[in-house]
Amino acid sequence: MPKKVDHTERREAFMAAAYRTIKKRGLSGATFRAVAKEAGFTTGALVHYVDSMDALLAAASEYSARDVRARMEAAENLPDKLEAMRGVLYLALPADEDRRGNWNFFLGFWERSVHNAHVRKITHARYQEWIKRTGRLIRAAKDAGDIAKDVDVKKAARAIVALIDGIAIQTLRTGTPLSPAEQRALVDQWIMTWLKPKRVLGPAKRTRK
Numbered sequence: 001m002p003k004k005v006d007h008t009e010r011r012e013a014f015m016a017a018a019y020r021t022i023k024k025r026g027l028s029g030a031t032f033r034a035v036a037k038e039a040g041f042t043t044g045a046l047v048h049y050v051d052s053m054d055a056l057l058a059a060a061s062e063y064s065a066r067d068v069r070a071r072m073e074a075a076e077n078l079p080d081k082l083e084a085m086r087g088v089l090y091l092a093l094p095a096d097e098d099r100r101g102n103w104n105f106f107l108g109f110w111e112r113s114v115h116n117a118h119v120r121k122i123t124h125a126r127y128q129e130w131i132k133r134t135g136r137l138i139r140a141a142k143d144a145g146d147i148a149k150d151v152d153v154k155k156a157a158r159a160i161v162a163l164i165d166g167i168a169i170q171t172l173r174t175g176t177p178l179s180p181a182e183q184r185a186l187v188d189q190w191i192m193t194w195l196k197p198k199r200v201l202g203p204a205k206r207t208r209k
Contacts, residue, residue: 016063024101030060032047081137081144093164093183103168104172147198148196164187
């Protein structure tokens with residue numbers, strides 16, 4: 001009797017394999033053969049679930065979003081809203097090998113979005129989710145009385161997203177990378193300058209993956 005295939009589990013395995021492959025090899029290295037091999041299946045099995053490279057990238061993007069989102073949601077739910085915000089911002093930094101891989105994935109995906117409407121739609125949705133999250137974090141800290149009352153939440157959210165984008169570009173593409181400590185220090189300086197917290201920030205802590 002043929003072995004029954006759990007299609008949800010199989011698709012999940014391919015999404016995870018595509019995500020890992022792109023993080024390790026970049027978009028150019030994410031061929032159907034490479035992804036199938038990473039997942040431990042044949043190329044024929046892979047094309048049963050995705051019929052194009054863009055569909056594969058979209059699936060990998062969804063997997064990556066879930067992976068990052070879960071960690072950020074855990075940090076966001078911390079009772080100290082100032083530290084919750086700082087923890088989420090730290091998670092967005094390319095401060096270790098895993099998160100540098102995430103950023104390389106995102107940068108490649110963004111480049112492809114220029115030429116593909118479906119990928120572009122996903123990219124815009126991910127960016128809007130991130131901007132909303134930063135705004136929500138800043139609003140929570142403001143409502144808790146942890147930062148200045150006159151902070152413009154919308155402008156502050158845009159500013160920190162722009163700062164973290166810039167940190168990622170400098171670290172990954174300029175040849176003069178910022179160390180993890182330098183990255184966290186820039187985020188802390190932004191918090192002190194833009195948000196004027198009511199208390200001094202404690203020592204920066206390494207964020208767990």
